[in-house]
Amino acid sequence: MVPRLTTALTGPLLDLERRILDNDTTVERWLRTQWLEHTPPFYSSVDLRNAGFKLAPVDTNLFPGGFNNLNPAFLPLCVQAAMSAIEKVCPEARNLLLIPENHTRNQFYLMNVARLATILHHAGLNVRIGSLLPELSAPTTLDLPDGQKLTLEPVRRIGPEGRRLGLDEFDPCAVLLNNDLSGGVPPMLQNVNEQFMIPPLWAGWHVRRKSAHFAAYQEVATSFGAELDIDPWLINPEFAVCGKVNFHERAGEDCLAANIDTLLNRMRAKYQEYGIGAEPFVIVKADAGTYGMGIMTVKDASEVRNLNRKQRNKMAVVKEGLAVTEVIIQEGVPTVERVDEGTAEPVVYMIDRYVVGGFYRVNTSRGIDENLNAPGMTFKPLAFETGCTLPNADLDPDAPPNRFYAYGVVARLAMLAAALELERAAPPL
């Protein structure tokens, strides 16, 4: 099943897809040489937007939570990629502790955890799930909707002076975080120096900023654009940042309005250059936000000056009730893709440097210029049936294998940006 496009694409994006397709070996070699100098994250997922005239990442997740949405036919790809990832990080590892989010009521998320554990088991690790939930005092087995069972066990400090992280009678060599640390690093995870922590703690949202990611992405897009002789704007969402915003107190509105104005003007110029008839919009969101919280679509700077109380409340806090002070204003990329009458955007999953699958996030109650990670969203797991690695030069550039290949390429550019971002965020040795 491949979602139909609502427009017949003939503008700049087809040119872009054609250029990626015609130069696929150049693309792969360029990426390969990048990985000689940079280390890909253990795993990642990238939300993309295909606007017909532009194909760009809009969010890169270093704690992907939808492995259960991948086509099961791609499970061997996940296992093989995980083998490669483990070989690099901790080849001698026998036991791995997987630390998930504390969402024990989200059955979909729990199926993601189960799928991840399955992948890692097949890659050759004894996997157990360590929960940070304070109320979990003993191993607890949960029934999942698909008939599987998942056992959560309380994480504890073990070994001499409690220097290691583990479970009862389980001393892992490596700890895989599937918890984005939005609320900061819990004491339980602090000062763990004897075990491999994957990804490193500074990949957590207590440290990460979308703006740092997209600054790195801009460099990657520029370099890739030069390699393939394409305008980086076609794959790069521009952005600006306001660092001292307080929505409750209406502080920082001038910064927001000025940046929105500048960005919209730049977009209008680019739209004119490419003959794009659409109305530009920007997305205003928390620079450290996740879960689709604290996000608004803006088409005119005046909108941020006239927020009502409800809107201000919505923008002021994100996951774990954290107050928002740093805000990113990102070029809005409309999506032209629709699945089952819903607005859709592709999400590409990667383990190590390999694309291992993808799916569509679909929301029937949202428009093409809105955040889809919101109530009403569903997932189409089987959408990427041809995979992202087998472009076919005999087909049109927008034929599914070719479109998915282009998606996989742009997603890998975002992953490369994440690699740069993590390098730069690493504390000095």
Next chain:
Amino acid sequence: MVPRLTTALTGPLLDLERRILDNDTTVERWLRTQWLEHTPPFYSSVDLRNAGFKLAPVDTNLFPGGFNNLNPAFLPLCVQAAMSAIEKVCPEARNLLLIPENHTRNQFYLMNVARLATILHHAGLNVRIGSLLPELSAPTTLDLPDGQKLTLEPVRRIGPEGRRLGLDEFDPCAVLLNNDLSGGVPPMLQNVNEQFMIPPLWAGWHVRRKSAHFAAYQEVATSFGAELDIDPWLINPEFAVCGKVNFHERAGEDCLAANIDTLLNRMRAKYQEYGIGAEPFVIVKADAGTYGMGIMTVKDASEVRNLNRKQRNKMAVVKEGLAVTEVIIQEGVPTVERVDEGTAEPVVYMIDRYVVGGFYRVNTSRGIDENLNAPGMTFKPLAFETGCTLPNADLDPDAPPNRFYAYGVVARLAMLAAALELERAAPPL
């Protein structure tokens, strides 16, 4: 489609499969740590025999010629594994020259070459096919039965003093051999020191000996057996060698007869130990033979003393008309597998250290104790539909995913043996 077994397996092999299954993470970790010390061949295929009481490799090919027989659904696995292999050998490579066998009339083989070229292209290499055929003086495009086209170009020496191998206007960074060099290294391939030659020339059958491979395999099987507490005999075909045989002149018959006797006696003892009712047999074959040539099944030492002229002629020469003087006597492993009323044996394909697929070699005109690589053989490409990487502990040990997992494990042990063999065969630096 999974072939039915002609017997209900309840003897030692089920125990073996169960032990591999119960210890899958140990198996994977053990293999992973082996690859820290040894380099897997770029690609390989292994012929296995499942006797019900024993599961063993009987031949390991370092120039696999049946990629076209793999389930196309596994193509992404091949591409991902090839990316990993290339990253290790020649990450900066842009152009790769693929040198196939000279079988331009074997359409199946040509489809293998086309499939290999496709895999390598998707892995990010510009691939062209260089032929060693002396009569090929210009690029020649062949039509394949599946509608594809394959262009062969004459290989030549290029660059200053002709130090490099290439084609007209094509200077490859790496050369991938899919030619087993049975007839020795052609002058065209000699003294190529500026380009990566994959696999190294000493992987060719002009140097390789089955006995060196199975000596290395015996070590691997012993070490693996110790790790999993299983009798290595259950996965290891024993063997002996006679180095000075001349079938035409009836020289070396005493050596053959004595070794056959010894091996059959050892087998009888093992059969008794495991309560196996079958009649032992050995396979006598050229130590450097390929293509199923120069092979006979022997149940009593007297048989090699009474060869008629036709039998002697058959045993005396192998591919490219080479005379046989070195002979391996290998423990015969009957196969209990049948596909479409034909005797069948699994063939497992690997790229780098990853199992990427497999198929059954089927021969309706051969018995369970005979070589199947002979006229009448066919291939069942879709047989390995579940892949070899996803064992399922909830199923019986001989359920298809588990049986295929065991096949993938034993095949990887043979690949590890090939790695050891190549290390030892390497000329001093």
